[in-house]
Amino acid sequence: MILILVVTVGAVILTAAMSQGVHVMESTSFCGETCHSVMSPEYIAYHRSPHARVACVECHVGEGTSWFVRSKLSGAWQLVSTALDLYERPIPTPVHHLRPSEGTCEQCHWPEKFYGVSPKMITKFSDDEANSAVKTILLLKVGGDDFGGSQGIHWHMDAEVEIRYRSDEKRRTMYEVELQAGDDPVKRFVKQTVKEDNPELMDWRVMDCIDCHNRPTHVYYTAEQAVDLALERSFIAKDLPFVRREGLKAVRAEYASHDEAAQGISSAIKNFYQSEYPALASSRAEDVQEAGRVLGRLYANNVFPTMKIEWDTYPDFSGHYNSLGCNRCHAGDHATEDGDVIESDCSICHTIVAWDEASPEILELIPK
Ligand code: HEC
Ligand code: HEC
Ligand code: HEC
Ligand code: HEC
Ligand code: HEC
Incomplete structure (x- = not known):
């Protein structure tokens, strides 16, 4: 009886301790601070992002046992590599084994949401004595699903659309892109100007949120x-x-x-x-x-x-100015055998209201 009692009490304590331990290991401060020097860049970048209140595990693990176990296995290796100083500097990006965004981003955001047109103003300064300011104003056609028909930039995420690609390891050169839209035959676009003779191709990857929003939270500026x-x-x-x-x-x-x-x-x-x-x-x-x-x-x-993180180590793919971003596919360089080209017309993505102007006319119309 005593033995059974001891074992039972022991088991209860152990389970509680383990679940408490898991709880601690799932906390943002554990992920961000325990291995301080390794994670400090991501932790700092994270804290000034729109997701500063979203726990690391919500994007890096998500719900479900199989991803939980995978994360613990890779975590165990990370622990060893940190203890023995075997990790790469900088931590390589992209994260090839990141969970598809269905199980992470899409738990909070949903692809069908229609955003319509999103205005954006970018202020830049010049290198002259007066540091003169110029403004660019764009109307970004974010779009999304409007009554069962997607349009605009978020058309890529329509339930009926699947875009997959084969690229280099860094996902910077897209060698082949396939588009499957509903029951239409698959369209295969091939990059026309490939410099290397034998480019190193990764496996097919289905495009999801992070192919554009690769820096939703680890935001590094140029x-x-x-x-x-x-x-x-x-x-x-x-x-x-x-x-x-x-x-x-x-x-x-x-x-x-x-x-x-x-x-x-x-x-x-x-x-x-x-x-x-x-x-x-x-x-x-x-x-x-x-x-x-x-x-x-x-x-x-x-x-x-x-x-070893410098300015520009982690480019942001959600535009085409500070990195190749959209232009990895939209530079007019990907064509099908029939000569169909992935569009590159400026107006499919945005209306440019002002471009590097000192005092855009449209701002004069807004009451001060
Ligand atoms: C909103 C979702 C989100 C949250 C929250 C988040 N991450 Fe990430 N993280 C990402 C994405 C997406 C990438 C992959 C970027 C890529 O593959 O191009 C990434 C990449 C990384 C990388 C690889 C280096 C890099 O910057 O690409 C590390 C390390 C990392 N995250 C650690 C953390 C830590 C630590 C936290 C919590 C303090 C955290 N992440 C919170 C989405 C998130
Ligand atoms: C736990 C919920 C949650 C998860 C998971 C999550 N997000 Fe978010 N996201 C939010 C919230 C909340 C906001 C709005 C923050 C605000 O405006 O203060 C947001 C904002 C955004 C924005 C707008 C950013 C801006 O500058 O206004 C983008 C883009 C975005 N998320 C993409 C992603 C991507 C990509 C992922 C997956 C890698 C992701 N989110 C995962 C909750 C989440
Ligand atoms: C083809 C590239 C692309 C894909 C794929 C993509 N987005 Fe976006 N998304 C954008 C761009 C570009 C913007 C506008 C960014 C800006 O306002 O600076 C945007 C805007 C947003 C916003 C802010 C909308 C607003 O107007 O306030 C959210 C939230 C968001 N995306 C979430 C997601 C999520 C979640 C997914 C995956 C289901 C996703 N996006 C897939 C390119 C993409
Ligand atoms: C992996 C390749 C790839 C990337 C990266 C990519 N796109 Fe696309 N995009 C496509 C393909 C393929 C099409 C369909 C082309 C066609 O039908 O001619 C498309 C179509 C579009 C369309 C037209 C949608 C419609 O209504 O028909 C817009 C707008 C667009 N992309 C915006 C963007 C933006 C903005 C980015 C960067 C944030 C981006 N794309 C990044 C592959 C990509
Ligand atoms: C495939 C979609 C797409 C195409 C095609 C496209 N753009 Fe853009 N553009 C974007 C997105 C997305 C942004 C990012 C806005 C942001 O910073 O969030 C952007 C940003 C810009 C900016 C502001 C960048 C800055 O930092 O100052 C300018 C200017 C611009 N585009 C001009 C053009 C011109 C000119 C063309 C045609 C030659 C063009 N774009 C074609 C999607 C596109």
């Missing part, structure tokens, strides 16, 4: 995006002469660590104003110092020397 956003939001004083040009130069230099970068960037900015604008360097000393500090933060949020 140096220009980061500096322009800080200027737009006035974290850096826009009226400091040449602050964009000098800021970009400073954050693009090489540093061994975040501390070294913070110091190097601050002194580069300070030195520039002291030698080129000495009067301003003393009258606006605080703004100059703040600019250096903010630029140091931008570096620390996007570049991780210990993990």
Whole structure:
């Protein structure tokens, strides 16, 4: 009787401890902080994304036992590789064994949702003395399913549409693309300009959310995006002469660590104003110092020397300006045997209302 009692009590405690352990292991802080230096870039990038309140496991594991077990098996290997310092720097992307978005993204978002047209304004600054601002305004035809007929950009996710491709390991060159729409015969597009003789082809992959939204949460900016956003939001004083040009130069230099970068960037900015604008360097000393500090933060949020992550290590595929993105398929370079080409007309994806304009007419129409 005593033995049975001991075993039962033991089993109960063990089960509770294990489920508590699983609970801890599923927490965002466990994934993001336990192996600090390894995960720190993803953790930092995650915290400034629209998904900062979505647990890592919601996208990386999802519901269901089989994915849970897979994640624990790969987690066990990750533990060993971290302990023995065997992991790759930077952590390679794309994540080839990531669960298809049906089991993750689509638990919260659903492909049939109709978004219609989404306006977007992008502000950029120039490298002149006045850091002049220019604006681009787009109406993005996100679309989706409207009463059983998909249109626009989210047409790719229609239940009747399947697009699959074979690419290189990085998914940057799409060699073959197949489109299956409803009962129509499969259309096979082949990339016309292939430079390599024997390109290394991956297996067929069915396109899903992350082929466009590959950075829904680990958002790394390009140096220009980061500096322009800080200027737009006035974290850096826009009226400091040449602050964009000098800021970009400073954050693009090489540093061994975040501390070294913070110091190097601050002194580069300070030195520039002291030698080129000495009067301003003393009258606006605080703004100059703040600019250096903010630029140091931008570096620390996007570049991780210990993990060999530089500006542009993790490109975002949801457009075509900062990476190939849509143009991996939509550059007019993929054709069927009959000469049908994957469309590249600017207007299928957006209406360009203003393009790098100092004061777009349309903004004049909006009451201040
Ligand atoms: C909203 C969904 C989502 C959440 C939440 C999320 N991730 Fe990711 N993560 C992704 C996607 C999608 C990729 C794959 C990008 C690719 O394959 O191109 C990825 C890739 C990664 C990578 C590979 C490196 C890279 O950036 O491509 C690591 C490491 C990672 N995530 C860790 C984490 C950690 C740690 C957390 C929690 C702090 C987390 N992820 C939360 C969606 C998510
Ligand atoms: C647990 C729920 C959840 C999961 C899983 C999830 N999302 Fe989200 N997602 C949200 C919420 C909530 C928002 C809105 C956040 C806000 O506006 O504050 C959002 C916003 C977005 C946006 C709009 C971003 C923006 O800048 O406004 C995109 C795109 C997106 N998600 C894509 C994805 C993709 C791709 C995945 C899978 C890799 C994913 N989501 C997984 C809940 C989720
Ligand atoms: C063909 C590329 C592509 C695919 C595939 C794709 N999206 Fe998008 N999605 C976009 C683009 C481009 C936008 C507009 C981005 C912007 O506003 O900057 C967008 C916008 C969104 C938004 C924000 C909509 C808004 O207007 O506020 C959400 C949420 C979203 N997508 C979720 C998803 C989910 C979930 C999937 C998978 C079921 C998915 N997308 C598949 C390209 C894609
Ligand atoms: C893996 C290849 C691939 C990628 C990457 C891709 N597309 Fe497509 N897209 C296609 C194919 C194939 C078609 C159908 C072409 C046709 O019928 O001529 C298509 C069609 C479209 C259409 C027309 C939809 C309709 O209503 O008929 C739009 C809009 C579009 N894509 C936007 C985008 C955007 C925006 C991106 C990037 C965020 C993107 N695509 C990325 C393969 C791709
Ligand atoms: C396959 C769809 C597609 C096609 C074709 C396309 N674009 Fe785009 N474009 C996009 C998407 C998606 C974005 C991203 C908007 C964002 O930043 O979220 C974009 C962004 C842009 C931007 C703003 C980028 C920036 O950062 O300043 C410009 C300008 C632009 N496109 C011009 C063009 C022109 C000109 C053409 C025709 C030669 C064209 N696009 C063809 C989908 C497309």
